[in-house]
Amino acid sequence: MTARVYITGVGVVSSIGLGKQAFYEALAAGRSGISAIASFDASKLGRSLGGEVKQFRAKDHLTAAEARRTGRASAMALAAARMAVADAKIADGDLRGPRTAVVIGTTMGEVDVLEILEDGWIRRGTNHVKSALIPKFASTLLPIHIARAFGAEGMQLTLPGACAAGNYAIGIAADLIRTGKADVVIAGATEILQELQYAGFVRLAAMATDRCQPFDKNRQGLIVGEGAGVVVLESEAHAVRRNANVVAEVGAIGITCDAYHITRPHPDATGSISAMRQAISRSGLTPADVDFVNAHGTGTKANDQAEAKVMHEVFGDRRVPISSMKSTIGHCMGAASALEAIGCVMTIETGIYPPTMGYETPDPECDIAVVANEARKGPHDVLLNNSLAFGGYNAVVCFAKPGRIDPSGFQGDA
């Protein structure tokens, strides 16, 4: 088994900025990406806000042909991939061939394309379906557009892991490298803000009206956002050979299913606890090694309570700092844990913990060490990225300073 998996580049399309630099600065400043939604009218749902990415235009990042071929989700993913590859400074041609894989997570994929198709059909009838768009909406295209751009011919995976999809993609991508199936993987996740999904969360009584306040006693729920986060993962050998700038190491993914309820986390959080323990032990570490947890932190009652329980169970009396980026960029669904993974990379690179904004009143049921309202610096060798999702999906990925993972922890090669 290949020992180590490194992150050598990151790319971001987010409501608080395009590209790593803008994203890092806004995140550390706690600048909000939540704004009045322009792409649809949310008022009849009694809402107005979303983490909409307003400054993204596909043609700024994609060729004209690419922009024509892609829906918004793919376009954002491809733009983020291009930024990540540029950040990794990989030479043209180095990604060509069967040793480069692409793994992309999402919940609904190219749903804007599907929306146009459905709108024509539902409102006007079968003769008004824009047939030329049909080939564009398949989720399988998310990695394919990226593979085409870089000449990658290896494994392509689209992983609909709901709100854990980013962790699924990055964690499984790391396993592809570790088990020798690929040398480089372009991995991440993408999601667009869309009316049906927005309405769904409102109707589940999970959506806040004015702000998302994770872990606060008076939290009212989540605010839906959108974006794409993509990283370049390389095997140790590949990174060393090309003398790459290694920014972080990926440890193990812990992955379990609650098998309890389709939307609610298990109140005992047993699956979540087990996923976090797996991510730690399979990275050859112990809970005492963990410096910081980038929370799932949706700001709903049930999620935050379950997550607090996980922190207590896994870390005991040690109050490990934890923070939720969803207070600034909203809940970006499938892309959430990919963007949060990039938040983890930022913390590893800079030592800065992103703040949980809007944290005012501590909740005795979430008695954890929230990084409240202001970024701060702290130890940043070993981080966990936590996620929970529809379907009872739990996924936790460990990120660390290069060299900090103990590869003997991987229980590979059964």
Add this chain to the structure above:
Amino acid sequence: MKPRAITGCSVLSALGVGRETFERALRDPEAVATSAITTFDPSPYFAQGVPHVAEVPDFDPTQFLGDKGLRTLDRLTKLMVVSARLALGDAGLKKTGEGGAWGFAEGVDPTRVGVVCSNAYGSLEAITELDRVAKLEDARYINPAKFPNTVSNSASGYVSIWEDLRALNITVSDGNPGGLDGFAVADLMLATRRADAILVGGAEAMCEALFLAFAKLEAGPDHAKLAEAAVFLAVEPTAAAEARGAKVLGHIFGFGTAFEAPTSDVALFHASAAAVSRALRSALADAGIEAAAVGGVVSGIAGLPRFDEAEHDGITDVFGPSIAIERPKARFGETLGASGTLAVATALASPTSATFTAVVSVGYYGNVSAVIVRTA
């Protein structure tokens, strides 16, 4: 990959429900998919001919699952949960115990049984249903209990809920090759000891939107019927299967994948013989066997001339012109995200005189995957 034992199989297809029904259908060349359309009203389309689709005939989930708790599940979920239950029973991982209670067999730990399932268009039914309400009435009136069905991993999540499978649960949405990619993902999970057994599946359910999408693409008169299927195979490390004395239906022996982009910058669809050939060769290399050890190929040939030709050329490039090529889609229909898994089940149920059968699955975008199956 290391050889992985297949210890259970369940097929719900247009030719019926259950492994034995499936095996009988494979032996009976007269058996063809001719079920009535129940998932949507086909009459508006009769002017263009009867919709060319096939459902799982007389599918009644209550027979298997009881009549409670099914109300808000979409058809994909019900097909998958029933199929998963049958596969777990076939594998002996679960059984009906004393008093008629369905539960795990002795020694099987629910936290060590996982699910990996492919579907290509799994959420279409739910998205359409909710979209109709949102567009024609008001987005406020959508049924929140059906909202989770709009994400395509929810069906797989329900499998875990119904069957209490608490190891990993992963959904793959890779189009037609997804049913084979699932074996690669499951192999990763077994190799890293994240589960002792994994239900690897593929499923696709009929709905009007799916039919309409393919009808609009005008695939042509020879195209296989668009059809449903929900297939699960129980996959275990060979040592684990041996240790619990499980029956072994065969082995997954190798996996390969390839991609070739279209040369035209504006094209999306792409049929590539070179990608078919490369995927098959990489599966052979992964299995550590020569092409000569393969007695036949289960193909995805579906009556799309350009794609069929590329697939045929890729197969014969690797195995020579006289290799036997099975075409299960001619009988079971085009089952999309389920088709790869269905093809593996076909390979297991129809062994050749040689030890190995190759299975290939061709996507519409230049993406191809292949597996090598050792038949028992």
Add this chain to the structure above:
Amino acid sequence: MSNDALRAEIHDLIVEIAEIDELPADKTFKDLGIDSMMGVEIVAAIERKYQIKIEDSELEKVSTLNSSIAIVAEKIAKK
């Protein structure tokens, strides 16, 4: 609409969603095993059927058959 007709309609709607045979008028949904998902489904179904809007802050009023009928009757009267 008569009170009896409204009662019968809402009764049937809840019984169908909750998949229960009996629905005592003052027993809480929670005690009847109706989970939060069914709860929000009941609210959405009621809103759709009667074209009314139940605010998030009023959700807890939809907790028994009788309380549900009361809020629907009140909203219909205000329409």
